[in-house]
Amino acid sequence: EIVLTQSPGTLSLSPGERATLSCRASQSVTSPYLAWYQHKPGQAPRLLISGTSSRATGIPDRFSGSGSGTDFTLTISRLEPEDFAVYYCQQYGSSPLTFGGGTKVEIK
Amino acid sequence: EVQLVESGGGLVQPGGSLRLSCAASGSTFSTYNMNWIRQAPGKGLEWVSYISSSSTTIYYADAVKGRFTISRDNAKNSVSLQMNSLRAEDTAVYYCARDAAVGDPTYWYFDLWGRGTLVTVSS
Numbered sequence: 001e002i003v004l005t006q007s008p009g010t011l012s013l014s015p016g017e018r019a020t021l022s023c024r025a026s027q028s029v030t031s032p033y034l035a036w037y038q039h040k041p042g043q044a045p046r047l048l049i050s051g052t053s054s055r056a057t058g059i060p061d062r063f064s065g066s067g068s069g070t071d072f073t074l075t076i077s078r079l080e081p082e083d084f085a086v087y088y089c090q091q092y093g094s095s096p097l098t099f100g101g102g103t104k105v106e107i108k
Numbered sequence: 109e110v111q112l113v114e115s116g117g118g119l120v121q122p123g124g125s126l127r128l129s130c131a132a133s134g135s136t137f138s139t140y141n142m143n144w145i146r147q148a149p150g151k152g153l154e155w156v157s158y159i160s161s162s163s164t165t166i167y168y169a170d171a172v173k174g175r176f177t178i179s180r181d182n183a184k185n186s187v188s189l190q191m192n193s194l195r196a197e198d199t200a201v202y203y204c205a206r207d208a209a210v211g212d213p214t215y216w217y218f219d220l221w222g223r224g225t226l227v228t229v230s231s
Contacts, residue, residue, distance in 0.1 A: 035217040044112070044221040045153075050208065056219060088153055092216035096169060099153035 002027055002091050004100035012108040019076040021103045023089035028069045030093025036065055036074045039102075040085045048087075049074065079105070110134040110220060112204045117225030120194055128189040128225055130204030138182035141207040141214050144189045146200035147224075156202070159187060161211055172198075194229045201226050 003026040013019055023034070032052040039045040047056040049065035052072065062077040076083055084107050089100040116128040130142070144156040157178040158167040166178055175194075180187040187204060202225055205218035 033216075037218075042223065044223045045203070045205075045218075046221070047208070047217065047219045050215075050217050050219075090153070090217060097155050097216050099155075101152040 001096055002029065002094050002098050004089055004091060004098055006087075006089060006100035006103045008103060009101075010104045010106060012106050013079055014108045015079050015081055017079050019074075019079055019083070019105055021074040021076075021087055021105070023067070023072040023074070023100050025070040025072070025091060029072070029091045031068055033091060033093030034065070034067070034072050035090045035092065036063075037088045037090065038083075038085045039088065045088070076105075081107075110136075112206065112220060112222035114202065114204050114222045114225040117202065117227045119228045119230065121231050122195060122229055124194050124229070125190070125192045126194065126227060128191065128202055128204075128227070130187045130189075130222060132185045132187075132204075132206075134185070136210075137185040139210050141209065141211075142180060142187045143205045143207060143218065144178065144187075145203045145205050145218070145221075146198075146227075147203070148197070148200040151200075153203075154200075157189060158207075158214070160214070191227070194227075196229050199227060199229045 005024045007022045034052045036049040037045045053065045064075045086102045086104045088102050111133045113131045120126050141160045143158045159178045177190040204222040206220040208219040209215040
């Protein structure tokens with residue numbers, strides 16, 4: 001089973017700042033099968049990125065994904081107030097599919 | 109707007125049973141493969157079960173195999189999860205999630221989720 005470790009656990013930033021979230025895999029993820037989700041309390045999780053770098057429908061271009069092998073990154077170029085949430089990565093190249101533990105992006 | 113709405117969660121004693129349901133709006137439900145994913149308190153997300161659009165293919169996580177049963181009714185736009193022999197470690201918010209692929213092949217990532225229903229297993 002591929003274990004995904006997300007860092008940092010919490011990221012404290014101000015609106016307008018750049019957020020860089022890391023997702024590290026215990027073994028190489030079959031390219032390009034990595035997705036990112038945004039989750040706000042009491043809401044349904046939302047797909048942001050699939051295939052490492054493809055934005056889902058309706059996702060603004062301030063969200064971008066990159067990486068390969070064991071290291072993946074979600075970047076939010078300029079944080080908007082609605083971006084403060086928990087973010088999860090997920091690999092789907094190997095069975096069982098697995099999720100990371102999440103990074104909380106909070107307002108500083 | 110297409111939505112998924114889970115129901116059926118609650119408090120149950122260890123060894124008990126519970127049936128979760130997920131109702132989908134929209135006319136294309138029958139073309140999508142569906143999943144249940146859970147999140148235990150303070151933990152990350154964990155995939156639980158999968159059912160293909162026509163119910164011909166079903167998978168379970170090892171942690172629930174033999175205890176949980178997934179099913180769907182395309183005429184009613186719904187998917188269910190029958191949970192038996194519940195354990196404390198099954199305590200979690202259970203999410204219904206749609207696979208991003210329309211039909212085959214399965215993509216194994218999820219483009220639509222519900223808000224979840226809380227299952228608490230405790231005496």
